[in-house]
Amino acid sequence: MSKLSYLLQCMAAQFAAMRYRCPNCGSTTNRIVDRKFVITQLRRCGTCQLLFRTPTDRPESNQAYYENEYGQGFTTSLPSGAALAGMKRSNFANTEKSYSYYISVLLQLGLKPRSRLFDYGCSWGYGSYQFAQAGFDVTAFEVAPTRRRFAHEKLGVRTFDDMERAVADLAGQVDCFFSAHVLEHVPAPSKSFGYAMRLLKLRGFFVSFTPNGSEAHRAASRDWSKVWGQAHPQFIDDVFLDHSFKLSPRAVGSSPVGDMSPPAECRLNRVDKLAGGELVFAARKTGEAWA
Numbered sequence: 127m128s129k130l131s132y133l134l135q136c137m138a139a140q141f142a143a144m145r146y147r148c149p150n151c152g153s154t155t156n157r158i159v160d161r162k163f164v165i166t167q168l169r170r171c172g173t174c175q176l177l178f179r180t181p182t183d184r185p186e187s188n189q190a191y192y193e194n195e196y197g198q199g200f201t202t203s204l205p206s207g208a209a210l211a212g213m214k215r216s217n218f219a220n221t222e223k224s225y226s227y228y229i230s231v232l233l234q235l236g237l238k239p240r241s242r243l244f245d246y247g248c249s250w251g252y253g254s255y256q257f258a259q260a261g262f263d264v265t266a267f268e269v270a271p272t273r274r275r276f277a278h279e280k281l282g283v284r285t286f287d288d289m290e291r292a293v294a295d296l297a298g299q300v301d302c303f304f305s306a307h308v309l310e311h312v313p314a315p316s317k318s319f320g321y322a323m324r325l326l327k328l329r330g331f332f333v334s335f336t337p338n339g340s341e342a343h344r345a346a347s348r349d350w351s352k353v354w355g356q357a358h359p360q361f362i363d364d365v366f367l368d369h370s371f372k373l374s375p376r377a378v379g380s381s382p383v384g385d386m387s388p389p390a391e392c393r394l395n396r397v398d399k400l401a402g403g404e405l406v407f408a409a410r411k412t413g414e415a416w417a
């Protein structure tokens with residue numbers, strides 16, 4: 127969707143009360159924390175604490191958007207056969223999608239090769255492939271059919287197109303529920319947290335990497351306001367994650383994170399000042415609910 131049609135859609139939604147409710151919990155209580163283009167706002171939900179853009183998207187538009195219109199360069203455009211062969215030969219080492227850093231964070235958390243990893247929102251499979259090369263036992267989920275098929279057929283990734291089916295097959299068997307740059311696109315992240323809770327073993331980890339919506343990053347970067355909007359309707363931050371996982375040991379930092387040792391106590395461990403552009407979060411499953 128062009129920026130103009132995005133803004134026209136936002137304009138058309140100005141008087142639709144539904145489009146000002148929190149997309150995560152449905153609450154109508156919120157406060158404005160930022161504004162852009164006169165007609166769009168970033169709001170903090172007063173109930174679940176999510177930062178979300180208003181007007182929100184039409185609920186039915188999500189899957190169509192990701193299949194047809196969501197383009198962010200390397201993340202979503204599919205490589206040619208020759209390009210893919212080159213990337214596999216180098217294990218993606220010289221590309222912006224190298225997962226060596228993400229793998230190092232999982233190892234800091236104490237996850238071992240052969241751990242069962244669920245890659246939530248795997249796009250065309252470049253990350254799942256690298257996890258498998260590092261020895262993890264990987265299963266993945268992707269909402270966009272074309273990219274999911276590519277991951278399965280070209281990169282040998284075991285994929286699901288339906289989270290309920292994934293949970294039916296793998297409940298209580300997963301060591302790490304991983305997502306990188308996914309939650310900021312998901313209208314109801316709490317639903318994803320629920321899937322993670324059901325998939326994970328006791329003492330397994332929920333791990334996410336997202337753009338950093340925290341106030342510390344806002345103070346450190348002039349680009350903070352540019353990050354939320356059309357492509358990122360949710361802005362994930364330490365406050366929302368802390369609230370969502372409040373019954374679990376949990377840690378948050380920003381990339382490149384120095385010390386993601388497994389959180390032991392049931393409180394939020396801030397491992398750095400959260401000033402960087404990418405937020406890193408981990409929570410350990412110790413009971414039957416996150417919050």
Ligand SMILES: [Zn+2]
Nearest residue numbers: 148151171174
């Ligand atoms: Zn909410």
